[in-house]
Amino acid sequence: MSSTDEPQKLEHVVVKSTLPRQPLPLNVDRRPIITERLTIRAFDASDLDALHELRRQPEVMKWTMQGRIDHDKEETQARLDVFLPPNDAKHYNYAICLKETGEFIGIGGFHGRISSFGWPEVGYMLKREFWGKGYATEFLKAWLVEYEKLPREEIERSVDPRSVVPIPAGDEDGEKDCTRAREVLIAVTEESNPRSHNILRKCGFELFCTWITTDSKDPDGVAKVVLPTFRYLPAPRS
Template identity: 35%
Template sequence: MAAAADDNTNTMTAPGATGNDNDDGDGTVLVRTTLPSRPLPANDTRPHHRTARLLVRPLRQSDLAGLHALRTQPEAMTGTRLGRPDRDLAETQVELDFFRHGVRGGSGEPPYLWGAFLSPPQQQQRSATTSTGDEEEGEEEVELLIGEGGVHTLATDAVAASGWPEIGYKFRREYWGQGYATEFVEAVLGAWWGLPRSTVEIRVNRRAVAAAMSAAANDSVPEDGGEDDVIEATEQMYANAEPSNAGSCRVLEKLGFRRYHEWTEPDTQEHRVGKPLDLAGYLLAKSACL
């Protein structure tokens, strides 16, 4: 169950859009909204968050082995842009550097990404059902990385996607269907909405702004163009998923995301390059979460 944060990472299941074959030319509009003030807090300064079962914290260099174990699991990587596991530890290191420093995108600013770790009590409960009796007494508990994700794209393409920030995740196969993804994404969203904000003007896809316009805005969306066309819109979070992926769609809907658009685009996965890929776009308003 997953969703695309990198060239070989998941966003709520499918890679970010690269162009909509079925787009009817709606184009973009300029909106006045809020977004987290930039730069975002540095990765190593971000506070840790605890949910009922998880520790949600930024990844460290010491998490390389755990991240590699996740990214070499074929099931966890099925929704990624390349659709395959990492080939070696060096590929995983590139993604860990992106998590921590934002270097892969060349921006020098890290995205808002996190690791999902089982807390020691949860590890004890799971190990109790699988124990072989060979564990040494007093063995120290370590955090177990079972998933990762967050706001991997701070501003999506307004034509090809939505223009709003995009969230995604991936989890190890053995932890699917147990509510961990919902618990994790809810915590990440809470941290994201809690960041200090600034008023900004950004370009947003016409369909996305129609779904996101605040109650104070006019009912009609203005044509592309001049400075007078700026409209007020409530800040949104964007995600996409393959409609056939019931698990990811259910996670989004449980969190309050609203499906607003469906389209088909050429797939980017290495074993399906150019084949049709069906996607559904989702939006979540900031006000709906507060």
């Protein structure tokens, strides 16, 4: 299903589903995720310089909601603080490093933001010099495995109806629970970012909605942006 709408207020419907249990594991309890070429690990206070370098690259930052590079290290420090204790239980975001050298090349995961669709949102960014080598795909595939393994809790929340994949009520007990839905992880992209679309498709996401809204990066608040939005359905837990 795909739809393009004018700038809008997203509609909402209340569903029952699951989400990773809060609080999320603390940084200190997160074992690094090791892939063929990457070490994906919890953030550390010493990541400031490397994160600042990443967030000073205009080619990278133009795809973020901020839309511009950080002005100074204080600004980057504020971003890093969001991923360090005592804030670590609210996000599932990781530093992406080269396995061989330990070099910090990017960040990715659930950064604590609930999308306007009502579900957690995933994001990722790599330093420009590491694009085009398959690292983001390698990261996302491995991160999703860990995300799916997190303990779940039952939730009831307001979500955009377009994102909903209903679970049919069981016949056996005659229950008519039409609000039960598959858990969803959202990725909001820009139409002009096909690299990101490719990564998501290769990692099992599907495009379910394309919408238009006011571009948060436009200082005048008039420019519009087209946002193909993808969803991933973590495997149901028994």
